[in-house]
Amino acid sequence: xxxxxxxxxxxxxxxxxxxxxxxxxxxxxxxxxxxxxxxxxxxxxxxxxxxxxxxxxxxxxxxxxxxxxxxxxxxxxxxxxxxxxxxxxxxxxxxxxxxxxxxxxxxxxxxxxxxxxxxxxxxxxxxxxxxxxxxxxxxxxxxxxxxxxxxxxxxxxxxxxxxxxxxxxxxxxxxxxxxxxxxxxxxxxxxxxxxxxxxxxxxxxx
Numbered sequence: 001x002x003x004x005x006x007x008x009x010x011x012x013x014x015x016x017x018x019x020x021x022x023x024x025x026x027x028x029x030x031x032x033x034x035x036x037x038x039x040x041x042x043x044x045x046x047x048x049x050x051x052x053x054x055x056x057x058x059x060x061x062x063x064x065x066x067x068x069x070x071x072x073x074x075x076x077x078x079x080x081x082x083x084x085x086x087x088x089x090x091x092x093x094x095x096x097x098x099x100x101x102x103x104x105x106x107x108x109x110x111x112x113x114x115x116x117x118x119x120x121x122x123x124x125x126x127x128x129x130x131x132x133x134x135x136x137x138x139x140x141x142x143x144x145x146x147x148x149x150x151x152x153x154x155x156x157x158x159x160x161x162x163x164x165x166x167x168x169x170x171x172x173x174x175x176x177x178x179x180x181x182x183x184x185x186x187x188x189x190x191x192x193x194x195x196x197x198x199x200x201x202x203x204x205x206x
Contacts, residue, residue, distance in 0.1 A: 001198035019064040027104040065106035066117040119190035122153040129178030154185030
């Protein structure tokens with residue numbers, strides 16, 4: 001299952017939030033070479049706040065092997081604060097639109113398993129969005145990843161601006177609609193039956 005973790009419930013998930021930051025370090029710092037803050041092999045930035053929600057996938061052994069970060073556009077978010085030039089037109093500031101970033105899968109997984117985890121994370125984004133009454137998520141990715149991860153999973157992609165190079169990497173901003181139809185498409189493509197998001201954990205007694 002995939003868990004929606006934030007600062008308020010992180011203590012109920014046995015270190016999964018910290019492990020997700022360590023996975024991000026492996027993906028975005030060691031492998032991709034992003035120039036972002038780190039501490040003891042954990043990656044973080046200014047958008048890792050109490051407003052963020054982390055979709056964390058754990059494999060059969062319990063190890064974190066997939067993550068995505070979701071931030072409401074009513075709070076500071078990456079596109080608006082760092083790269084507004086990637087969007088032609090006004091930037092959203094709405095409770096019905098969130099931004100998805102730091103989407104990453106453990107490179108040590110087999111190719112088929114990486115694809116499965118990726119599609120389950122996309123399905124989890126749709127499930128989370130429907131549960132919160134969202135109409136769309138904004139994403140910022142290399143165009144190849146937009147096509148091979150988001151579109152190939154069954155979602156529509158609405159480009160928000162041109163492809164530009166940031167940190168030596170071509171990236172593009174896009175809007176991904178949230179809908180029951182999109183969730184059905186993602187589940188059909190991924191062979192997913194039922195919800196992938198786990199129910200909220202029961203609070204532990206003090």
